[in-house]
Amino acid sequence: MTSAAVPDHPWLLPNALVAAEPARRSRRTPRDWLVDGAFFLVALGFLAVAHDDARQAAPTFALNAGPAWLLDTDTLVGLLCVAALWLRRRWPVGLALAMLPIAVFSVTAAGAMLVVLFTVVVHRPLPVASGVLGAHLAVVPLSLTVRPDPGMSQPAATVFVATILGAMVAWGMFVRARRQLVVSLRDRAERAEAEQQLRVEQARQVERTRIAREMHDVLAHRISLLSLHAGALEFRPDAAPEEIARAAGVIRSSAHAALEDLRAVIGVLRADTDAPGSATPEPPQPTLTDVPALVRESRSAGMRIEFTDRVTTPEAVPAAIGRTGYRIAQEGLTNARKHAAGAAVDVRLSGGPDEGLTVRIRNRWPVGGPTTPDIPGAGTGLVGVAERVALAGGRLEYGRDGAGDFRLAAWLPWPA
Structure with a gap:
């Protein structure tokens, strides 16, 4: 001051x-x-x-x-x-x-x-x-x-x-x-x-941190896809040339997207919003309607996913709730890919206005316990999801259920 x-x-x-x-x-x-x-x-x-x-x-x-x-x-x-x-x-x-x-x-x-x-x-x-x-x-x-x-x-x-x-x-x-x-x-x-200037600057810093955290989640998702395809090539050297070419193409596009995301993270952290002309429009953040595309991307990487969408009006989901639901689904798929490679994953979306939005991701517990991922993570994925859910006023549960499967479930309020 x-x-x-x-x-x-x-x-x-x-x-x-x-x-x-x-x-x-x-x-x-x-x-x-x-x-x-x-x-x-x-x-x-x-x-x-x-x-x-x-x-x-x-x-x-x-x-x-x-x-x-x-x-x-x-x-x-x-x-x-x-x-x-x-x-x-x-x-x-x-x-x-x-x-x-x-x-x-x-x-x-x-x-x-x-x-x-x-x-x-x-x-x-x-x-x-x-x-x-x-x-x-x-x-x-x-x-x-x-x-x-x-x-x-x-x-x-x-x-x-x-x-x-x-x-x-x-x-x-x-x-x-x-x-x-x-x-x-x-x-x-x-x-x-x-x-007031100090409060504005603090709000800017909080917003930059939030954007960087979201980009970190996206970057972790893309790198996990890249690792999955690279592992498939490593264990299937005798695959057909078409499959190898397709996997190499996915690796190349994923690596390019990861670099773009990393560049965006660095740009957000270095941005000086007070400099004239430095403010650039941010790309649209994914919402609940982008979850099917996320599932298709993970399936193309070799994951076995059963997807059920029972949301009554997904286009009417509030933007903040939709972004949080997308990040929950993304974090659940990323963790399943890291710690339970090859296990079937069940993704379910349900809810509506006044009922709330429910996001559930379930995967079989791997034999012998969770595997150590080839790509180390920051260890804060679920912590970040819990923080998002708490800020939205919802509830979050994760861990092994009665059947022995790993379950990540969240409920988010959806006002009419």
Whole structure:
């Protein structure tokens, strides 16, 4: 699973990433320029109004003009504080602490100070923001002593300033909480997308494994046929030339088909479904209607098979059930050919909708016990069949019955 990427904006960062953000950001986005410009204009407008009111000695904004030199100095300091707002994203705490002594005597810089304190609340953890705000609140009584407000008493002015700061803090905390919620939702969305991609990839791998397993069963069947014909040629060197030619033809076609199946297996295991143009259509998988062809192929290889088909509507069998029934019949014939060479095999299909599909393969138990096959198998054929039957919701039985024959029987559900 891939980790969530760092968001593009510092206001979308959790507490642990806020402090390190200035080092990562090298340029402002258009939105950053718009917000910074708006704050700059607001602070500059507040400075102009405060300067004009102070010059007219009007208490409209609770400002005290003071001597002329103080007004000129206040205006110059206010302009510097407003210009420093362009650095607030990189050093918000540093600017807030640098403006702390200015807050004692300057009135025109009040707008810029509020913007910087708002930035600290939004971009820095609560303990840091609380310390900076506490320091600014502590200098409020001293500032009102140096520049008293002629319109209200000092306690009332202190409460007024504290109320403004409290409103600014509440706004900043709301913005910070909202942006942390946004980054949390974005992180969840990215994680959900990564998990969905992982589930898709796992489904692809499961499907590849399933296809490879089916091809393995087909390949084992073909190689067993090839071995059977080769054994017939070995024990009948005096057979008629026509029979030898026919057996050699079957061996050649079986070997060619086995190579094609092996190539298909390798292709499935190496396939990269994400590469453009790599997806190739899969050949149609055999179903229950292909069982007669499978029986004819085994008979042509010399097996003695009695085949009974009592399925009411074989063309109506669900595709998954039909494939499973075919694989059961294929595995039963392959095992009979390997372990009971020359024994008669009885293959029976029966069932219908609501009744279920029954597949039975029975062969005589060889004298002296099962023979060791010339071609070693993987030993997982019946395990794979049992897994298929279990996934289909059916039942599987195999082993020697009361008559001593080996019996492989499966029942698969067939809904109407």
